[in-house]
Amino acid sequence: MKKFTVLTPTFKSFHLIDSFIRSFEFFCPENIECHYIVVENSDVEDYKEHVLSLSKNVTWIQNPIKEKNSEANGIGVARGLDEIEDDFVFVAHCDTCVTSEKFFFEMLKKRNEGFKLIGTVLDPGRINAVHISGLYVDLNLLKTTDIMPVYESGKQIMDVGDTLTLRCIEENIPYFCFRNTFNDPDLSNVIDEKFKYFHVDRCLDQNDNIIFMHLGRGIPKTQKTYSKANRVYLPEWYSFCNDLIDKNQ
Numbered sequence: 001m002k003k004f005t006v007l008t009p010t011f012k013s014f015h016l017i018d019s020f021i022r023s024f025e026f027f028c029p030e031n032i033e034c035h036y037i038v039v040e041n042s043d044v045e046d047y048k049e050h051v052l053s054l055s056k057n058v059t060w061i062q063n064p065i066k067e068k069n070s071e072a073n074g075i076g077v078a079r080g081l082d083e084i085e086d087d088f089v090f091v092a093h094c095d096t097c098v099t100s101e102k103f104f105f106e107m108l109k110k111r112n113e114g115f116k117l118i119g120t121v122l123d124p125g126r127i128n129a130v131h132i133s134g135l136y137v138d139l140n141l142l143k144t145t146d147i148m149p150v151y152e153s154g155k156q157i158m159d160v161g162d163t164l165t166l167r168c169i170e171e172n173i174p175y176f177c178f179r180n181t182f183n184d185p186d187l188s189n190v191i192d193e194k195f196k197y198f199h200v201d202r203c204l205d206q207n208d209n210i211i212f213m214h215l216g217r218g219i220p221k222t223q224k225t226y227s228k229a230n231r232v233y234l235p236e237w238y239s240f241c242n243d244l245i246d247k248n249q
Contacts, residue, residue, distance in 0.1 A: 004028070004104060005086040007037045008094045009063075009076025011219050014047040015234070016094045019241040021054040023098040026245045032104055037083045039063050039076040059083050073132065074148040074160040081143055089142065091161075093133040095218020097241045099195075099202075103211035107136045110176050116141050117168050117175035120203040120212050121182050123159065127169070130177055132161030133214045134203070141173065178211075179204045198240055200232050213241075 006024060010017050021036055028034045035057040040048070043064040052058050063079045065072060077091055088111055110118045116138040119130030132147070145167055150158035158166070168175040181187045182201040187208075195202055195210045203212040215237045220226035222234065 037080040095215040119177035129162040129165035
C-alpha cells in the first residue's frame with residue numbers, strides 16, 4: 001500500500017476542510033492510503049471531531065497563533081512537519097479540491113521521474129515560483145528550507161514557499177509545474193465542459209484532464225473580508241465540489 005501524505009493549515013474553516021478531505025478520500029485509488037495533517041491556526045476545536053471522522057488517518061494539530069495570512073500559512077506548514085512519516089508531502093491550501101484519481105498517479109509519476117518539487121500553479125510575481133497552494137515536495141527539501149516570507153526594506157520580496165523554487169534554481173534541483181488555467185487561461189478552451197466555466201484555478205494533466213482546483217482567498221472568504229466582482233464564492237465552491245463527488249458515487 002502506497003502512502004500519500006497531505007498537509008494543510010486551516011483557520012476556522014469547517015466547510016473548506018470538509019470538501020478538501022472528502023475530495024482526496026473519494027478520488028484516492030485503492031492501492032494508495034491518504035494521511036492528513038491538519039494544522040488549525042486558532043484555538044477553535046468545535047469542528048475537530050468532524051474532521052477526524054472524515055478519515056482514519058487524520059492528525060489534528062491545535063496551533064493557536066496571532067499571525068495572519070502568509071505568515072500564518074508558513075507557521076502552520078512548519079508546525080506540521082514533525083508529524084510526517086513519508087519522504088514526500090503534498091502541501092496545500094484548504095480551499096483546494098482533488099477532481100480525479102489521475103491526480104495521484106500524476107504526482108507519483110513526477111516524483112518517480114526525479115522531481116523534488118511538483119506544483120499545480122506558478123505565481124507569476126517575483127521569481128515565478130511554484131505556489132504553495134498545492135505542491136508535492138521532497139520532505140528533506142522542505143525541512144531544510146526556510147519557507148517563511150522574505151521582506152526587504154519593509155516590502156515583501158518572497159511569499160511563503162517561494163524559497164523552495166529559489167533553492168531548486170540555485171542548486172539545480174529538478175522541479176516541475178503542471179499546466180493550469182491560471183498561468184494559461186486559454187486552456188479553458190480544451191477542458192471538459194463541466195469545468196470550462198467554473199472560473200477557479202484548474203490544473204491539468206498531459207491529456208487535458210482536470211486533476212486539481214484552487215478556489216483562491218478561501219479563508220478571507222470564510223471571514224467575509226474578501227469581496228471582488230466576477231469571482232467564485234463559497235456557496236458555488238461547496239456546491240461544485242460536493243456535486244463532483246456525489247455524482248461520481
